[in-house]
Amino acid sequence: MTFTVRVAARSGQRALLITTLAVPLTGWTVHALALHRKLSAARRDPLTGLLGRDGYTAKARQITARYGDHALVVLVDLDHFKEVNDGPGGHAAGDRVLAVTATRLTAWAGSRGAVGRLGGDEFAVAVRIGPARRELxxxxxxxxxxxxxxxxxxxxxxxxxxxxxxxxxALGTTDLGVLQRAADAAMYAGKHTGRAVLADRSHATVPSINGRRAGRAGTSALGVAA
Structure with missing residues (x-):
């Protein structure tokens, strides 16, 4: 006899299906639940609760493919974060800043957006926002x-x-890798300005060193003419 176990997943995640052959249902239900918890934990950052790199990438690709020109990929890097960690509050203060930043990004992106912590003080968001509302x-x-x-x-x-x-x-592609590289270049072009930068095609061609963009061309900060 074949049994199929469906384990309810958290919002945004698919149900986990496990099919067994001639195995007691109760034992496999427990196993499925334990496996699902491990998979969920692996996809989430333990400090912020955000999606990890792999989980974020999978969901972000779905968003860019589904919404096309109405999708937006955003990269965020906290400024002077090392000073927070080295300050009076130490790493506890740094952890608090990371957790609050995650909460703010999640609120901004809404329930249908994808928010991930890529590592350290770097975050990524994929969300549906049409061209007319992006700057705002x-x-x-x-x-x-x-x-x-x-x-x-x-x-x-x-x-x-x-x-x-x-x-x-703006870039003529829904490829997440290209979008993130361009967003990364735009982010560093506007470093410490306090303004977001929307990438154009020039940002996708900026040379990269160790995964980081250097230099810029044709940068246009929001609210500032190129």
Whole structure:
């Protein structure tokens, strides 16, 4: 006899199906639940609860493929984060800043967006935002991320973030790798300016060193003419 076990997943994740042959249902149900917890944990960053790199990549590809020119890929890098870790609050303050940043990004992206922590103080977002609303929404994001964060003891830590974004209509592709590379170049082009930068095709051709973009061409910061 064949049994199929369906394990309910958290929002945004597919149900886990396990089919067994001639095996007691109860034992495999327990096994399926344990396996699903391990898979979920592997896809989530333990500190922030955000998707890890692999989980984010899978969901972001779905968003760019589904929404095409109305998709937007955003990369975020916290400015002066090392100073937070080295400050009076130490790594506990740094962890708090990372967790709050994750919460803010999740709220901004909404329930249908994909938000991931790529590592360290680097985050990525894939979301549906049409061309007419991009500048407004990105400006909202930079203001949100610049709000001070309260850490243990009630002290406020000043934070800021560099934001770069890329869209399929501007680059002529829905390939996530290309979009993220261009968003990364745009982000570094606007580093420490307090403004988000929308990538154009020139950002996809900027040389990369150790995965990081160097230099820029044709950069246009939001609110500033190129």
């Amino acid at each position: 929404r990105l400006a909202q994001l930079t203001r949100l991320l610049a709000q001070p964060v309260e850490v243990d003891g009630g002290a406020l830590v000043d934070v800021a973030a560099s934001v770069g974004a890329a869209s399929p209509d």
